[in-house]
Amino acid sequence: MIDLRNLSRRGFLNLGVAAGAGLMMPGGLIRPALAAAKPLAPVAEKDAVIAFGHTGPVTDEGWTWSHDQGMKAVQQAFPKLKTIFVESIPYSADASRTFRQFVSEGANMVFATSNYGDFLYDVAKRSPNVAFFECDGRHPMDNLGTYYVAHWYPTYVTGIAAGLMSKTGKLGYVASFPVPSVYSGTNAFLMGARSVNPNATLQAIAINSWFDPQAATQAGTALLDNGCDLLFGIMDEAGYLQVAEKRGAKAVMWNTDIRRYGPKGYISSIVVDFKKFYVEQVRQRLAGTWVPSTPILAMGAGVDRDAWGETVPEEVRKQADAARDKILGGWSPFTGEIKDSKGAVRVAAGKTMTEEELYNWNWSIEGVKGL
Amino acid sequence: MSGRIQRLPSAHPTVALLARAAAILLALLTAGVILAANGADPLKLVAQVVKSTFGSRFGLEDVGLLVTPLILTGLSVAVGLRIGAWNIGAEGQFYAGAFAATGVALFVPAPDFVLLPLAFVAGGLGGMAWILVPTLARAYADVSELITTLLLNFVAVLLVYYVSTGPWLDPDGHALATTARLPCELPEFWGAVHWGFPLAVLLTVLVAAGLSFTRWGYEVRVSGSNPQAARYAGMPFRRHLILVMLLSGAIAGIAGMFEVVGTVHRLQGGISNNFGYLGIMVAVLARGSALGVLAGAALMGIILNSGIILQTQGLNVSTVLAITGLILFFTAIGDELSHYRFVRNETASV
Numbered sequence: 001m002i003d004l005r006n007l008s009r010r011g012f013l014n015l016g017v018a019a020g021a022g023l024m025m026p027g028g029l030i031r032p033a034l035a036a037a038k039p040l041a042p043v044a045e046k047d048a049v050i051a052f053g054h055t056g057p058v059t060d061e062g063w064t065w066s067h068d069q070g071m072k073a074v075q076q077a078f079p080k081l082k083t084i085f086v087e088s089i090p091y092s093a094d095a096s097r098t099f100r101q102f103v104s105e106g107a108n109m110v111f112a113t114s115n116y117g118d119f120l121y122d123v124a125k126r127s128p129n130v131a132f133f134e135c136d137g138r139h140p141m142d143n144l145g146t147y148y149v150a151h152w153y154p155t156y157v158t159g160i161a162a163g164l165m166s167k168t169g170k171l172g173y174v175a176s177f178p179v180p181s182v183y184s185g186t187n188a189f190l191m192g193a194r195s196v197n198p199n200a201t202l203q204a205i206a207i208n209s210w211f212d213p214q215a216a217t218q219a220g221t222a223l224l225d226n227g228c229d230l231l232f233g234i235m236d237e238a239g240y241l242q243v244a245e246k247r248g249a250k251a252v253m254w255n256t257d258i259r260r261y262g263p264k265g266y267i268s269s270i271v272v273d274f275k276k277f278y279v280e281q282v283r284q285r286l287a288g289t290w291v292p293s294t295p296i297l298a299m300g301a302g303v304d305r306d307a308w309g310e311t312v313p314e315e316v317r318k319q320a321d322a323a324r325d326k327i328l329g330g331w332s333p334f335t336g337e338i339k340d341s342k343g344a345v346r347v348a349a350g351k352t353m354t355e356e357e358l359y360n361w362n363w364s365i366e367g368v369k370g371l
Numbered sequence: 372m373s374g375r376i377q378r379l380p381s382a383h384p385t386v387a388l389l390a391r392a393a394a395i396l397l398a399l400l401t402a403g404v405i406l407a408a409n410g411a412d413p414l415k416l417v418a419q420v421v422k423s424t425f426g427s428r429f430g431l432e433d434v435g436l437l438v439t440p441l442i443l444t445g446l447s448v449a450v451g452l453r454i455g456a457w458n459i460g461a462e463g464q465f466y467a468g469a470f471a472a473t474g475v476a477l478f479v480p481a482p483d484f485v486l487l488p489l490a491f492v493a494g495g496l497g498g499m500a501w502i503l504v505p506t507l508a509r510a511y512a513d514v515s516e517l518i519t520t521l522l523l524n525f526v527a528v529l530l531v532y533y534v535s536t537g538p539w540l541d542p543d544g545h546a547l548a549t550t551a552r553l554p555c556e557l558p559e560f561w562g563a564v565h566w567g568f569p570l571a572v573l574l575t576v577l578v579a580a581g582l583s584f585t586r587w588g589y590e591v592r593v594s595g596s597n598p599q600a601a602r603y604a605g606m607p608f609r610r611h612l613i614l615v616m617l618l619s620g621a622i623a624g625i626a627g628m629f630e631v632v633g634t635v636h637r638l639q640g641g642i643s644n645n646f647g648y649l650g651i652m653v654a655v656l657a658r659g660s661a662l663g664v665l666a667g668a669a670l671m672g673i674i675l676n677s678g679i680i681l682q683t684q685g686l687n688v689s690t691v692l693a694i695t696g697l698i699l700f701f702t703a704i705g706d707e708l709s710h711y712r713f714v715r716n717e718t719a720s721v
Contacts, residue, residue: 057688086682091548091641093634097433097676101683104429117546118637138544177640178536179547208532208640360544 037142040131042288043108048081050074050282051102053095055114055236056211057087062236062255063210066272067113067135073275074282081282088211095119103127109285111135111278114210115179120144131285131292136181138360145292147277149303151181151270152188152358153324156333157305158232158252158268159192160320161312163200165250165267166193166230172223173204174216174233174240178371182206182234184361186368189232189252191333194367196319203228204370213239224249230267241265250311257306266309273302296359300328334358339366374715382709387658394705395670398698406686416684420677428562430676435564436634438672440465442571443626444650445657445664445671446578447498451619452659453582454595454612460505460520461623462647463527464498468624469631470531471497473638476553477539483555490555490632491625498624499617501527506616510609516616524647532640539638549639557633567629572665574622579661591615623647649675652699658706674698 052071056064064087071083084105089095096119102110103123107130112120115136124132124144137146162171171193175182186204193200203223207215220231220240224247231240231251238261244251245262252267259266277297284290297303305324308317327333336347341364347353353361364371382390403413424430444461451458458464472494476486505519532548539550546552557565582588594601594608601608626646631638653671657663678691 051683084683084685086679086688088688090644091639092644093436093630094644094675094679097437097679098682100429100433101423101679104423104427105683115547117549118552118635136547139546177532177548180544206536208528362544 037291039289039291040108040129040143040285043286045078045286046080048078048109048282048286049105049107050081050083050285051105051107051110052083052085053089053098053102053110053112053116054085054087055089055091058085060211060236061238061258063272064113064236066255067111067274070274070278074278077279078282078286081286089116091116091119093119096122099123103130109133109282109290112137131290133281133292140292140294143292146294147297148181148295148359149272149297150299150355150358151272151303152184152334152361153299153327154270154303154305155185155188155232156192157320157324157327158270159189160196160323161192161267161308161316162189162230162232162250162252163193163196164316164319165312166197166200168227168229169193169197169200170226170228170230171200171202172220172226172228172231173202173370174219174223174231174235175204175206175371176210176234177206177208180359180361183364183371184358185232185234186371187361187365188334190365190367191338192320192323195323195333201367201369202232204368206371210234211236213237216240217243220244220251221247238262253306259306259309263309264311267312268308269306271304271306272297277302296355299324340364341366341368374713376711377714379710379712382706386712387706387709390705390709391702394701395698398694398701401701402694402697406690411686416681416686419684420680423680424673424676432562432564434669434672434676435561435568437676438668439564439568439571439633440626440630440644440646441649441653441668441671442575442664443622443629444646445653445668446571446575446650446661447619447623447626448650448654449657449659449661449664450578450582450615450622452595452654453661454591454615455598456509456612456616456619457517458502458520458616458619458623459517459651460502460523460620460647461626461650462643462645463520463524464501464620464623465627465630465643465647466524466527466531467497467501468494468621468627469497469638469642470527470534470627471500471624472628473539473550473553473631476555476632477550486555487557487632491628494624494628494632495621496624498620498622498627500620501624502616502620506613506620509616510613528640528643531638531642535637535639541637546637549637552636553632555632556636557629565629565633567633571626571629574625575661575664578618578622582661587611623650626650656699656702 054064058064058068075083086098089098095116099120100123109131112134120134124141128143132144134146136148140146173186186202190202205219207219216235216239220243229249231244233240234254238258241251241253241262244265250267251265253269255272332352334353336351337345337349338347340346406413447461448458472490475490475493501523505516508514508519509516535550536548541549541551557567560566560568590606591611594606594611598608630642635642653664653667656667674695681691
């Protein structure tokens with residue numbers, strides 16, 4: 001596993017396949033809380049309970065479905081352990097109740113597949129013998145790690161395709177909340193598009209949900225009505241792809257291959273795969289070697305672009321994939337000069353953003369509106 | 372034997388209670404049969420729910436935390452009903468109260484013993500402010516408060532999303548889409564259950580007593596059951612309406628204050644957990660009685676908590692929602708049926 005705080009970007013990318021490295025890497029950036037963490041005692045496979053708490057339904061064919069595939073991979077690798085899960089957990093005190101219920105049912109390891117913040121930490125603090133993992137989290141503790149995917153790289157790649165395929169140069173983005181994963185998504189996408197069309201702009205609409213097909217459809221429609229001809233977003237379902245298909249526009253999606261909802265409009269998707277990660281973490285937990293870590297799965301090792309859609313021209317595929325190869329070779333597109341939406345220089349010329357800066361990106365680049 | 376079925380204006384309390392118990396039992400039975408048909412073991416599930424809810428301190432604490440806002444939003448709606456006003460906006464007033472309390476907690480530099488009462492007052496005023504326009508519109512222009520209070524809910528949610536992801540966003544970035552953690556919190560009353568719980572019960576008892584034993588309460592009840600009669604008797608209907616609706620808003624606002632200062636500690640978009648809408652159900656279960664709200668909220672809290680337990684047992688969220696709906700559905704039927712009685716014809720027909 002890769003740890004973002006221990007590695008240079010180059011090392012990070014090259015280590016994409018070296019699973020298991022994790023916190024063993026020497027480095028000065030480990031937070032004190034993690035450095036002091038001792039491994040939790042081993043658990044026999046037949047006694048182990050692994051719990052998953054999801055933000056959406058496991059049938060969403062998107063984010064939650066992908067994590068559920070991860071849980072199924074765990075079941076396959078360790079058929080004797082018990083898995084439990086709860087779907088559609090709201091971002092309210094109900095989340096604490098759910099995680100607490102996991103603990104009281106004997107869970108040895110709890111994965112929260114979305115950022116539940118204090119709702120999770122309150123429970124983790126009171127359950128020191130349970131291992132917790134928070135997806136998209138930013139607050140590691142003695143018994144709580146964080147994990148995520150470096151989606152900004154494949155997003156940049158699909159952004160190039162978008163820049164080449166959009167006729168108006170106006171891109172639309174269906175956002176959930178103004179949070180770092182959304183900023184890194186909008187910014188990386190527009191930077192990819194601007195690398196081939198410097199006049200491209202991006203308009204975002206936030207719908208305050210990760211899974212709300214109706215609101216996503218309305219937002220997609222509004223964006224197209226405002227002159228956008230290509231949609232991107234960070235939704236857990238296919239709503240705005242169907243809008244794009246109906247209106248003859250194009251769309252880049254997230255999570256899984258959902259081209260059947262709009263084969264003509266589909267450009268690609270930021271596909272995620274957590275199977276290896278979950279199996280490895282559970283293996284460590286059972287073996288008694290688990291300590292919290294803060295991995296971000298690299299492009300090619302947990303996140304990538306999907307196979308191109310049928311209407312993406314050969315020339316576009318070639319140009320975008322050339323950038324993908326360059327990134328896999330160690331190049332970073334997130335190199336200055338980068339200005340924010342107010343025109344101030346935020347990344348100086350020649351300077352490359354670190355993985356931690358990309359993960360915590362909380363400002364819009366020039367050309368992004370609506371966040 | 373001949374007879375007829377007669378509808379009573381109000382059900383006999385014992386009959387109503389029996390009808391309710393029968394309804395819940397019937398709903399659980401129906402759910403059990405459906406679950407068994409789908410291969411689950413309903414008895415094992417029930418045992419698990421009972422064990423997790425009542426068999427552990429954690430379970431009881433969870434119910435306590437869940438019941439606190441339900442008591443208050445239920446009371447908010449029930450109070451409105453007493454004067455014939457449907458406050459569908461407890462959800463929005465909850466958000467407004469949480470918003471105002473957060474503003475005070477985050478920006479007023481004061482010690483806890485000053486800050487907490489201040490946040491409490493701010494929460495009440497926030498809820499009151501949110502129902503002010505619908506109240507005046509109803510009192511002076513006869514605009515249906517059902518629509519206006521409902522629509523303002525959406526404004527309140529968006530307002531909270533805006534401040535918690537915009538100007539009040541947590542500057543240290545540890546938590547996404549929320550404000551910073553509040554510097555003060557309600558002290559703990561029993562384990563994780565904070566003082567909001569006893570205060571909510573106390574407030575309910577006070578409101579119930581006010582409605583039952585004071586002249587004001589009497590006039591409110593008369594105004595609610597027959598506004599014309601109230602006006603004819605010289606009661607200030609409009610003044611009562613305005614006061615009761617503002618009180619209803621304030622109570623929902625206090626629920627929001629308790630939730631943010633006592634339970635969640637950060638203002639964020641999802642904070643209400645639909646407590647405002649669930650309050651309508653609590654008030655309906657309570658049949659509009661202020662004290663009945665306590666029982667209604669307890670029942671609702673146990674049902675919601677059981678829902679979480681059932682989900683960890685492998686039932687999906689839709690099944691759990693369906694069972695919740697089934698219980699309320701049967702309860703509503705039971706309530707209506709308890710108003711009827713069979714009267715035997717004593718005298719032979721001529």
